[in-house]
Amino acid sequence: MTNTAGFPSGALSRRDLLRRGAVLAGGLAALGGAGTLLSACGSGGGGGGGSKRVVVADWGGALQEAEKKHIFDPFSKETGIEVVIAGPPTTAKIKxxxxTGNVEWDLIxxxxxxxxxxxxxYFEDLPDRLRTIPGIDPSYxxxxxxxxxxxxxVLAWNTKAxxxxxxxxxxxxWxxxxxPGKRTLRGADQGVPPDLEFALLSDGVPRDKVYPVDLDRAFGRLQQLKPNVPQWWTAGSQPGQMLVSGQVVAASMFSGxxxxxxxxxxxxxxxxxGGMLQLASWSVPRGAPxxxxxxxxxxxxxxxEVQAAVWSNYNNGPANSKALDLxxxxxxxxxPSYPANAEVQFLNDAAWWGKNREAVLKRFQQFAAT
Known part of the structure; x- marks a missing residue:
């Protein structure tokens, strides 16, 4: 039995976590550089009542360009609301x-x-209409x-090798x-969380039992693989480069x-x-103008129709399942969000990472250095 997102009913989902009062974590991968100013003019609008301007803190790169073409520009044309892109949306800047009460961003x-x-x-509550959109699973x-x-x-490999x-x-x-051949997994440089979940799955832990992470068991499995890991990757482009060059034959890697x-x-x-699904979402900082x-x-x-357009041009999974039919x-x-693909994956647990990230990063750095 699966939920509407396609996950097995026994698997850990964000709905399960929400019932415990906290949800999903694990860093979004670095998707690009600093944001680009699309437009700098437009009226303000204290409290956002009748504003004709919205400032979006985004991550730059090819993803942002796809969003500009298929979301931001058509939105401005339809509504007359100008979209200004800033960013990147670091947590330190948001806080x-x-x-200070000097909120520059409206949407993150x-x-x-x-x-x-x-x-x-630090964030505004979403209006009710955004919490019950047809086609979007409540767990999202x-x-x-x-x-x-x-x-x-996901787990990727070089077919030539x-x-x-x-x-x-x-x-x-493992x-x-x-x-035979070398491998690479995600490391822990610059705050990126290591692939502890995959280590547990390799040791026979079911997908719905990955969290809370058994650190000793996970690091024990990483230790077994370590002699075959020439480098732990921390940037999204690295595993693909290592696979294509032949430096490794298998890697954890973003499916896109x-x-x-x-x-x-x-x-x-x-x-x-055994892939790890992560959610990319919009949030509004408290006091957004x-x-x-x-x-x-x-x-x-x-x-x-917007989801179908943008994600047909950039390989991420639409959150609205109705887009798949278009x-x-x-x-x-x-x-990634196609039901048959989603049901064999698990959702990254941000609540667990939120509590344990710093300790895990420190332990991994010590592990990698020895």
Whole structure:
């Protein structure tokens, strides 16, 4: 039995976590550089009542360009509300803005991994209309954020190096006898969380029992693989580069980057089995000057036709399941949020990472240095 998001009913979901009062974590991957100013003029609008301007804190790069073309520009054309892009939306900047009452941003691209470390009190409650949007699973929505896409970290490999062999899951990642060659997993530099969850899955832990993470067991498995890891990756482009160059034969990797490299002819394959789904969401900082405009933009971004347009041009999974029916069938099948793909993955638990991140990062750095 699955929920509407496609997850097994026994698996840990954000709904389960919400019932315990905290949800999802684990850093969003670095998606790009600083934001670009799309437009600098427009009226203010204290409290956002009748504002014709909304300032979005985004992450830059190709993702931001896709959002500009398929979300921000069409939204401005339809509503007359100007979109200004700033960012990147670091937690330190958000906290400082709200603490000083000098809030420059209206809408933040982040999600639970942004909200929870800063604190829920630093963000506005979403209006009711944004919490019950048809096609968006309730487990993707919180009073403080609305998910507009999903992305996954999956197990990928070099088909040239491994020939016809296919890795079925994380146990195969650790089986260097049957599948010889070097590996790479995510490390812990610059606050990026290491791949402890995959270490547990490789040791037979069920997907719905990954959290709370058994640290000793996870680090024990990482220790077993360590002789075959020339480098722990911390930037999203690294595992693909290492796979294509032949430095490693298998890696944890963002599914969208696998897709992009395969389109360029790279000899790569991957499995959704045991992948880690993460939510990318909109939040509005407390005291945002144009919060009503921000709510309108967030709502616009999850319309099925808008979702289909933007995520057909950038391989992330639409949060609104109705968008899948509007996309090319083969493309929809490649999305992290496609039900058949989602049901064999698990959701990253931000509540656990929010409580344990600093201790884990310190322990991993000591582990990697010895």
């Amino acid at each position: 400082a803005m709200v603490d 691209a982040g999600g639970p991994s942004t909200v929870l470390p800063v604190g829920r009190d 929505v919180d009073p403080k954020w609305l998910t507009y896409y999903l992305f996954s970290v 491994l020939g016809s062999a296919k890795l079925a899951g994380w146990q195969d990642m 089986d260097v006898g049957k599948f 980057r696998v897709d992009a490299l395969r389109k360029e002819g790279a000899p790569l394959d991957f499995t959704w089995n 144009n919060k009503e405009a921000a709510f309108k933009l967030a709502e616009y971004s999850v319309r099925p 996309m090319d069938k083969n493309l929809a099948l490649s999305m």
